[in-house]
Amino acid sequence: MKTKYFAQNFFIGITVGVSLILTQGCATNKTPWYSYFQRAPIRVVVMPSGNKTEHPDAPVIFNKACEEALTKNNFVVISADKVVTYASSRGVLLSNLSKLKASEIGKDLKADMVLYSEIDTWESKYVVLNTKVHVAGTSRMIETTTDAVVWHYKWDFQKDSSNGNNNGILGLLISAAVDAVVNSAVDACGNLGNEAGGQTVNTLPTPGFAPDGLRPLPQHPAG
Amino acid sequence: MNTNSLHFHGFTLVLSAIVLLSGGCATTSKYSAERYKPAQDRYGAISLHTAKKFYLCPTIDSVVPECRKLLDPSFTPWTYATDAIEQELKVSSVNPIRPEFTFGPSFDSIKQVIAEKANKSENAVYLGTELLWLTGSQWTIDAKLYAPTGDLLFEKRGICIVLGVTTNDAQEVTHMAIRQIIADPKFEQVLQ
Numbered sequence: 460m461k462t463k464y465f466a467q468n469f470f471i472g473i474t475v476g477v478s479l480i481l482t483q484g485c486a487t488n489k490t491p492w493y494s495y496f497q498r499a500p501i502r503v504v505v506m507p508s509g510n511k512t513e514h515p516d517a518p519v520i521f522n523k524a525c526e527e528a529l530t531k532n533n534f535v536v537i538s539a540d541k542v543v544t545y546a547s548s549r550g551v552l553l554s555n556l557s558k559l560k561a562s563e564i565g566k567d568l569k570a571d572m573v574l575y576s577e578i579d580t581w582e583s584k585y586v587v588l589n590t591k592v593h594v595a596g597t598s599r600m601i602e603t604t605t606d607a608v609v610w611h612y613k614w615d616f617q618k619d620s621s622n623g624n625n626n627g628i629l630g631l632l633i634s635a636a637v638d639a640v641v642n643s644a645v646d647a648c649g650n651l652g653n654e655a656g657g658q659t660v661n662t663l664p665t666p667g668f669a670p671d672g673l674r675p676l677p678q679h680p681a682g
Numbered sequence: 683m684n685t686n687s688l689h690f691h692g693f694t695l696v697l698s699a700i701v702l703l704s705g706g707c708a709t710t711s712k713y714s715a716e717r718y719k720p721a722q723d724r725y726g727a728i729s730l731h732t733a734k735k736f737y738l739c740p741t742i743d744s745v746v747p748e749c750r751k752l753l754d755p756s757f758t759p760w761t762y763a764t765d766a767i768e769q770e771l772k773v774s775s776v777n778p779i780r781p782e783f784t785f786g787p788s789f790d791s792i793k794q795v796i797a798e799k800a801n802k803s804e805n806a807v808y809l810g811t812e813l814l815w816l817t818g819s820q821w822t823i824d825a826k827l828y829a830p831t832g833d834l835l836f837e838k839r840g841i842c843i844v845l846g847v848t849t850n851d852a853q854e855v856t857h858m859a860i861r862q863i864i865a866d867p868k869f870e871q872v873l874q
Contacts, residue, residue, distance in 0.1 A: 607865065614846070
């Protein structure tokens, strides 16, 4: 009887312990309440990204991913395409556009923020039985009324398509062949770049007020 | 395995989970900042000329617990923030004065105290600020500007988040959050 009681206790201990660890996790996708702007809507200009890579399509993919994620996060987006039109109407070369102050761009395009990005790395390396994809760069959000940096993020995403649980050398070869076909059919960098754009934007403060559930009561050291 | 051993292992697991919950998953070094130096020489001048008396209320320390545990216990966020705002205002040609009366730890309290005690005939403004997050990589601060009647004239949240970027200037984040408040054209308008 006593043994049964202790055994029950032991399993309850395990269950509670494991479920606590699982529910806690290490990261949360919710925007913390202190990362809301407390105003909305916020109009953001997505500047055509600078490109230090040899892939001319990299900025197009990254900008598009940022624009989609910004819209999803309740920003009002002025797309990179519109910025290109704006630049031509002003007679400014795209390469010189980044030299304009955010306040100037914001005034012309009636925007609250300007998002600048620079792509440093956009590459996939095909190694035997493996494909390594790497995209990296930096993004900055500048407030147009004050020219202040609101957010500055160095993004770096890597994906390794090696398969650790194959059954022997034949499995590895089949997997590599499948990877090669898939990678030639769709651009692996493009996929990761698209993911990078979305995840990068998700680290931005969010327009508007935090929902009540995310807004704890202010705490004061004295009280 | 005997019963005592079973009991002990179950207890150990629960204890481990509690330790994980209270400690979080990340290991961090404690943050502390050196005395703030105005940064308008590096990031652009903010000109604020005003004939109004400018009262700067001490910053309300509402640093959230997740942030507080990242701070060095000897570091006092509210004095650092108040001092930083005061210094930036001085560089912008505003001479902030600390009010003689004390406030409670909320904007409601600031508003109430101003409405009760401020000299209504005085051409003045009162700036109240509430600090929510302060580390080397993020600042979140709310600001409200009041008339001597307690009427709200301006409000804004300043946020600056720097992730994964090594900055040469440890004061950049502080400056950018304060800049979003005091360089705002609506803030300047209120001072006219």
